[in-house]
Amino acid sequence: MSVEPRVLSGRYRVDDLIGRGGMASVYRGEDTTLGRTVAIKILKPELAADASFRTRFRLEAQAASRMSHPTIVRVFDAGEDVATDVDGHERPVPYIVMELVDGRLLKDVIADGSVPVADAVRYVDGILEALEYSHRAGVVHRDIKPGNVMVTPTGQVKVMDFGIARAVSDSSSTVAETTAIIGTAAYFSPEQAKGEPVDGRADLYSAGVVLYELLTGRAPFRGESPVAVAYQHVSEAPIPPSELVGAVSRSLDAVVLRALAKDPFQRFQDAASFRTALEATTEGKTPSKRQVGALQTQLYGADPRQAAETARSLRQLSADTTMRRTQAGPPVAWIWTGVAVLAVLLISVLIWVVTIRPGAEVPGNARIVPDLTDVSWERAETELTELDLVAERHEQSSDTVAAGNVIRTDPTAETSVAPGQTVGVYVSTGQEMSTVPTVVSLSRTEAADALTAAGLQLGTVTARNDPDLAADTVISATPGEGVQVGAGSTVNLVVASGKVTVVNMSGWTLDAASRQLQTDELKLTPERVDDPNCPGEADNPVVSSQSAIGDVPIHSTIQLVVCTGA
Secondary structure, eight states: OOOOOEEETTTEEEEEEEEEOSSEEEEEEEETTTTEEEEEEEEOHHHHTSHHHHHHHHHHHHHHHTOOOTTBOOEEEEEEEEEEOTTSOEEEEEEEEEOOOOSEEHHHHHHTSOOOHHHHHHHHHHHHHHHHHHHHTTEEOOOOSGGGEEEOTTOOEEEOOOTTOEETTOTTOOSGGGTTTSSOGGGOOHHHHTTOOOOHHHHHHHHHHHHHHHHHSSOSOOOSSHHHHHHHHHHOOOOOGGGTOTTSOHHHHHHHHHHTOSSGGGSOSSHHHHHHHHHHHTTTOOOOHHHHHHHHHHHHOSOHHHHHHHTTTTHHHHOOTTOOOSSSSOOHHHHHHHHHHHHHHHHHHHHHHHHOOOOSSOOTTOEEOOOOTTSBHHHHHHHHHHTTOEEEEEEEOOSSSOTTBEEEEESOTTOEEOTTOEEEEEEEOOSOEEEOOOOTTSBHHHHHHHHHHTTOEEEEEEEEOOSSSOTTBEEEEESOTTOEEETTOEEEEEEEOSEEEEOOOTTSBHHHHHHHHTSTTTOOEEEEEEEEEEEOOSSSOBEEEESOOEEEETTOEEEEEEEEEO
16 A cells, blocks of 8 residues: 655655665655655654754755755755654754755765866865855855765755754854764864864865865764864874875965864854865965975964874975075174164154153144034034034934934044045935835846845745746735835735646536636636546536646636536
8 A cells, every 4th residue: 555645744745765864864855836846854852852953954955945056956945844653743843945066975975086186176165155145145054074065966066954053143152062963073173173163164174174185085083082183183184185195286285284273263254265275276376495384383383292293294295306495594783684674663662652642631733523423413513513523414224223323434543644624424324225126026046136136035935826827927926016115125925826726627517617717716617528438418418537636727728627428
């Protein structure tokens, strides 16, 4: 006996399992409303019972749904269904509906054997492109690893599972409390391993680990337990990739080692600079000995003990026999000249500090611009006039300062100015407003473009049956046409599904079934089909079957089979 497939929220059919993660399982599925194949991530039952984990799961959808980029797996929808256990208890089933990507996991590519240097650089460049976009959107992934990266048949890299991403501004949250569930020790940044707050540079460290593994076939740190691996991330130096694989250039060594710097401030500070450095390695650029020495200091600081520990890791970079020095060191004359200049500067500063005397009050011929933030324009003008200053009004929109109040001044508060000077006073006109444009009867794509042109964003899109409208035609918008809303606000749409729902009319008379199909709610065309193989009543034909049941395209013809046999 076949088992009916599970349907979430009456819309998403759950098919075969395609993957498992630390927090959820992923299934192939279908959006029955839009008729497209999707991936459905369902939170594990033991975690779904915990409200805090359901909250994290919901935040995943909110963070990921803000992002739309070719290198990031799209999130279409999120919701929460209810399942009944064998004992009759109901439990929540949170889920996320995502783009289904055809391809292979990067971890499977690595497992198949060595990856050419050019391919390794290309894969990591794709990861960094995704991170460059997500970091600009304020989202840190926190779990970059080959198991979260897909490679499509065309070679396109797609980063997925932003399930542990959080806004960069949420600096109060650390990974220490969630280490047992999220992340993988082999790809932890040192700050993650220590349970400290993290930012986008933690993702760049993890991308450096992935690059190291692609180049060498192994992670930079390995141990018998996650704790042992995390300890190495914090305290040990990695072996340069070129010591393990001769095809890796010294310039690529330098890029990898900088990405793996223990101190976040000594790594690449953003994904764009990491990508630029990777691109430079493809042009054959090689670091000098001085650059190698600077890199050693950046990576591990000036502590002699740490320098000794990392000496072997940087030995190959510093042993460049192909480079020659044209001079043993700087000329002695230059050294003494520099010392003399420095001495003169120090003496001059000392004399200035000793002789200067701070004034007890502001000179009588000077004025101090007052702090006028969030005061009314009238009061600001009065205060400046009383100080013999000229107030010049400039209007500017603001989401935080009430209309008519001061946003800022130019010069800024506490600045000393001369009497009679003009002070620019920037007065709030309130939040910048936008008018919801006409989107009804437009296609979904045209409506999205119209909203963008009006400075608004497309919100949720709900499909609804309508017998007259083609699929994706906008039926209504909330807020409606002409309504004034804050710039950047979202507008929710109801669009036509392009279908209507037909019930099973077996046993109905032909006249009743025909009238049902022709109602204003369906507007379908009935077509009689005689079946002489079954007995029927010529004067009162009864429908024995029909050509379609359920959702059918609008304006369809529905065949109604009636028995005409003796």
